Amino acid sequence: MPRWSMVIDLDKCVACQGCSIACRMENNTPIVSPSEAALGRSMLWNDVFPLRAEEEGAIASAKARFLTRPCMHCEDPPCVKVCPVGATYQDDEGLVRQNYTRCIGCRFCTVACPYGVRYFNWYEPAWEDGLDQHLNPDRVEGRGVLEGPAVRPKGVVEKCTFCIHRLHKARARAEAEGRDFRPDEYVPACVQTCTGKARFFGDLDDANSTVSLLAQSRRAFRLLNEAGTHPKVIYLHEG
C-alpha cells in the first residue's frame, strides 16, 4: 500500500504558476469573476504566492521568494477530525479525500485547516466563453460518492485530491493489462506540468523512491510542522 507524498524543490520552482493552471484544467476548478476574486473567493487548489521578505537584511535578500501550495495531505489532518458527516476522510493510502455528495457545507473543515487549502462553492460553478465545453470528463463516482474533477454542486467544499482520478485510471490500466500496479505509474497534473521540474511524487513507504530520498535532504522541511499535522508535502529550502 503506497503512502503518497509530494516533494517540492523551491530552488527549482520559478513561480510560473503552471501547476495552478494545470490543476485548474485537470480538476475543473470553477473560475470566478474579478469582483468575487477580490472578495477572496477565487479557487486555487494549488496556489502560488509570494513570501514576505525576511526582516533581517531585507535589502540584501530583496529577491522575491515564492511558495507553491497544494493540499498537504496530512497524516493527522485537522479537517478530517472535525467533519461531522465523514464527507472528508483519509483513505488507506493517506490521501485526504472529499466526497461532494456527502458534504453538508458547514465549512468546519475550512476553518480547521491551518493551510487554507479548502475551498467553498459560494455559487453554482460557471465557466466563460464555452470553456464548459472543455471540461475534464474524469470523475470518481460510486454509490453516494462523487469525487475528483466531477463538477461540484454549489454549497460544498472542494480541495486538492493529488489527482485521485489519475490514480484510479492508472490502477484500472494495470488491471486491464493483467499486471500489478507500480507506484511510479501515476503523478498528479501539477507534477507532470512543472516547468522547472521542481515537483516529485511517489511512495513515501518505499525507501528507494525519489520522494523518500529527497525527504532525507538537509534542505527538507514541512509547512507548519509545529501544528502537529504531519504533512506529506515536503519542501526543499531555497539554497
Next chain:
Amino acid sequence: MKARSVHPDNKHEAIILTPLQDITTIDRWLWALLLGLIGLGGYAYVRQLTLGMGVTGMNRPVYWGVYITNFVFFIGLAHSGTFISAILRLAGAEWRKPLTRAAEAITLFSLPFGVASIVVDMGRPERLLNVISHGRFQSPLLWDFTAVSLYLCSSVVFFYLSLLPDIALCRDRLTDVPAWQHRMYEILALGWQGRPEQFHRLERVLDGMAIFLAMLVVTVHTVVSWVFGMTIQPGWHTALIGPFFLLGAIFSGTAAVVIALAILRRVYHLEESLPLGLFNSLRKLLIVFTLGWLYMMVSEFLTIFYGNIPEEMEVFWQKFTGDFTWLFWAMTILVFVVPLLIFIFRGKDSIGWMVTASVLINVGMWLERFVVIVPTETRPRLLYELVQGTYRPTWVEAVITVSMFAGMFLLYAVFTRFFPIVPVWETAEEPGAEVPPVTRRRRRFGVRR
C-alpha cells in the same frame, strides 16, 4: 374531559390571567409586523438558497460570520431560563419564583433560532440528515448537535411540567375564551386535578430535572465553544474558551430576563406580582457576572500577550488595534464599563436604568461573540501577512438576523397572550396546597425547597 381541579390561592391570579382574555389591536399589529419581518427573512433565505452562499459577505478565509455569531448568541440567551429556574431552584433562591416562567420562555423561544442559525449557515441544508445517517462523533459539531437537541427537549419538558397546574387553572377559570382555546387548555392540562400528591410529585420531578438541567447548562455552552476551541486556530484554541462562553451565556441570558420582565410588567400591569425587588436581586447577579466577565477577559488576553506567540499576537492586535478595534472596544464599554457603572450607581430601585444596562449588555455580548469568531479567521496560521481576510456582512445576513430576532419576539408575545407568564401556582400564598415534608431523596441531593 370535565376535570375540575383544586388551585392554590393566589391573590394576583386575576391580574395574571387578564392578558389571556383579551387580545388587543396593538397585539395584532405587533404580530403582523413581526410576521412581516420574518417574511423578509424568508425572502432573503430563499435568495441565498437559490443563488448560493455567495450572497453573504463570507469568503475565504472568513468562512464563518454573522450566522455562527447568531448561533452562539441565541444558545447563550437560552441559558437565562435554565440558569434561573434550575440553578437558582437548587440553590433555594425563593425570590426567583415569579420570574421563572418569563425566563424559561426565553430559553424555549431562543433555542430554535440557535438551531436554525446553523441550518441557515449550511451550504447544503437539504443534507442536514446526513448528520444522523453518517454522523461522526469525532466532530465537535456532532457534540453540539447532541447537546443542543438534548437541551431543547429537556427544556420543553421542564417548561411544560411547570406550566401544567397553570394550564389547568386556565381551563377552569377562563370559560369565556374561544372554544378552540379552551379545548387547547383541556388537552394540554392532561386532566390535572391539583391534588396534594400531584403537586408533591411535580415538585419532585422538577427538582430532579433541575439537577439534570443545571449540568446541561454547563455542558451545552461549553460544547458550543468547543466548536472553536478544538481547532488549532490562534485565538480559538484556548482552554478558557469554554468557561468564558458559559459565563457570557448566563450573563446575556440574565440581562435578557431583565428586559423581558420590564416589558411584561409595564404592558400587562404586573407590578404587583413582579415586584421591584426582583430587579434588585437580578442586579446583584449581574454585578457578579460583569466582574466575572472582566476576570475572563484579563485571564485570556494577558496570557496571550505575555506568551507573545506570533500567530496568537496577530489575532490579538487585530482586536486591540487592527480591523476590529472599534468593535472590540465598543464591546468592552457596552458589556463591562457602562453596565457596571449603572449597576453600582444607578441600578438600585430603578427599572429604567436596569433595562438600559441590560440592552447594552446584550448588544455588547453579540459583539463579543462576533469578535471571538471573526478576527481569528482574518489571520490564518499560514502566512498571515499575505492572506489577510476581511468580512463585511451583506443585507441578506442582516435581514435574516433581524427576522430571527423577530421570530423570537413573536413566539414570546403570542405565548404571553395564551398562557400566564407569571407562574400562578408557584407564587401562591400556600404553595401546592399541602406539600408533604421533605423526602429522603430530596435530602440526598441536598435540595431545599
